[in-house]
Amino acid sequence: MSDHAKSPVKSYFAVWGALLLGTYLTYKAAFIELGAFNSAVALIIATTKALLVALFFMHLKGASEKLLKLVVISTIFFLFILMALSMADYATRWWS
Amino acid sequence: MLDSQAAVPTSSHEDIHSPALLHHFATEEQQRNASSFGMWIFLATEVMFFGGLFCSYLIYRLWYFGDFGAASKSIDATLGATNTAVLICSSLTVVLAIWGAQIANRKLMIGSLILTMLFGLAFLGIKGKEYKDKFEEHHVPGASFSFEKVPIPGHPDQYANPRHAQIFFALYFIMTGLHALHMVVGLGIFTWLLTMAWKGRFTPEYHTPLEVGGLYWHFVDIVWIYLFPLLYLIDRHP
Numbered sequence: 001m002s003d004h005a006k007s008p009v010k011s012y013f014a015v016w017g018a019l020l021l022g023t024y025l026t027y028k029a030a031f032i033e034l035g036a037f038n039s040a041v042a043l044i045i046a047t048t049k050a051l052l053v054a055l056f057f058m059h060l061k062g063a064s065e066k067l068l069k070l071v072v073i074s075t076i077f078f079l080f081i082l083m084a085l086s087m088a089d090y091a092t093r094w095w096s
Numbered sequence: 097m098l099d100s101q102a103a104v105p106t107s108s109h110e111d112i113h114s115p116a117l118l119h120h121f122a123t124e125e126q127q128r129n130a131s132s133f134g135m136w137i138f139l140a141t142e143v144m145f146f147g148g149l150f151c152s153y154l155i156y157r158l159w160y161f162g163d164f165g166a167a168s169k170s171i172d173a174t175l176g177a178t179n180t181a182v183l184i185c186s187s188l189t190v191v192l193a194i195w196g197a198q199i200a201n202r203k204l205m206i207g208s209l210i211l212t213m214l215f216g217l218a219f220l221g222i223k224g225k226e227y228k229d230k231f232e233e234h235h236v237p238g239a240s241f242s243f244e245k246v247p248i249p250g251h252p253d254q255y256a257n258p259r260h261a262q263i264f265f266a267l268y269f270i271m272t273g274l275h276a277l278h279m280v281v282g283l284g285i286f287t288w289l290l291t292m293a294w295k296g297r298f299t300p301e302y303h304t305p306l307e308v309g310g311l312y313w314h315f316v317d318i319v320w321i322y323l324f325p326l327l328y329l330i331d332r333h334p
Contacts, residue, residue, distance in 0.1 A: 007195075008191075008195065009192070012188060012192065012195070013188070016184060016185070016187075016188040019184040020184055023177060023184065023324075026324070026325050026329065027173065027177045027329065030173070030329035030330075031332050031333050032333055033334070038330075038333065042326075042330075045325070046324075046325050049321045050321050053187060053314050053317055053318050053321070054314070054318065057187050057188075057191050057310075058310075058315075065129055067133060068129075068132075068133060071133070071136050071137060072136065075139075075140040075144075078144060079143055079144065082147050082148070083150075083151055083154065086151050086155065087155075090155045090158065
C-alpha cells in the first residue's frame with residue numbers, strides 16, 4: 001500500500017511548522033490590545049491548529065469511511081448543542 | 097482467538113493470510129478500520145467529557161470576566177507556550193513513527209517513539225514547575241488560597257475578587273490536571289507500543305496499534321491547543 005503512496009513526510013513537517021507558527025502568533029497576539037477581538041483571534045488560531053492536527057496527523061483528510069465522518073460530524077454537533085443551549089440560558093439572563 | 101484449535105482451514109487461501117488478522121474480520125483493511133473507528137468513538141466521548149469543562153469555563157469567564165483575566169495573568173505564559181511547542185513536536189514524532197512502520201524503517205519507528213515519550217515527559221516536567229509556582233504563590237484553591245489586591249487588567253483602580261479568582265484556579269487545576277492525567281495514560285500506552293515495536297511486531301502491513309495510539313495522542317494535543325489560549329493568554333495586553 002505504501003509502495004504507491006507518495007511520501008507524506010514533507011506534509012508532516014509543513015503541518016508541524018504551521019502549528020509552531022500558530023503557537024507563536026497566538027502568543028504574540030495576546031499581548032496586543034484588540035479589545036473583544038483578542039478572544040476571537042485566539043480561538044480562530046486554536047481552531048485552525050486543531051483542524052491541521054485532525055486533518056493531517058489524524059488522517060481525516062482522505063478518509064473515505066462514511067461511518068467515521070458521521071462520528072466526527074456528530075461529535076462537533078453535540079458539542080455545539082452543549083455550548084449553545086447552555087449559553088442560551090447563561091448569556092441571556094440579564095435580558096429582562 | 098478462543099477457538100483457534102477448532103479453526104481448521106477449509107480452503108488453501110485461509111492459512112496464508114497475515115497472522116495478525118483475526119478470524120471475524122474479512123480483510124486486514126476491515127480490521128484496521130474497525131480498530132480506528134473504535135478509537136474515534138472513544139474520542140467522541142472524550143470531547144463531551146472535556147466539553148463540559150470548557151462550557152463551565154465559558155460561563156464563569158463571562159460572569160467574572162476581569163477576575164479571570166487577573167488570575168490568568170499570574171500564570172507563566174512562557175512555560176505554557178513552551179509546553180504547546182513540546183506537544184506539537186511530540187505529535188510530529190508520532191506520525192513519523194507510523195511512517196517508519198509503513199516503510200519498515202525500524203530505526204525511525206523506535207527513535208520516534210522514544211522521542212515522543214521524552215517530549216511527553218518534558219511536558220509533565222514543565223507542568224510540574226508551573227504547579228510548584230502556583231503552590232508557592234498560594235494560588236491553589238482551598239484553605240490557604242490567597243489572591244489579595246491583584247488589579248484587574250485594564251482597570252488598575254479595581255482589585256480582583258479572590259473568590260472569583262479561586263474559581264479560575266479551580267478550573268485551571270481541574271482542566272490541566274485532567275489533561276496531564278491523559279498524558280500519563282498516553283505515556284503508558286506508548287511504553288507498550290515501544291515494547292511491541294522493539295519486539296518487531298509492527299510491519300508495513302500491520303501497525304494498527306501505532307495508528308490507534310497515535311489518534312489518542314493527537315487528541316490530547318488538540319485539547320491542549322485550546323487550553324493554552326483560554327487559560328494562559330487571556331487579558332495579557334497592557
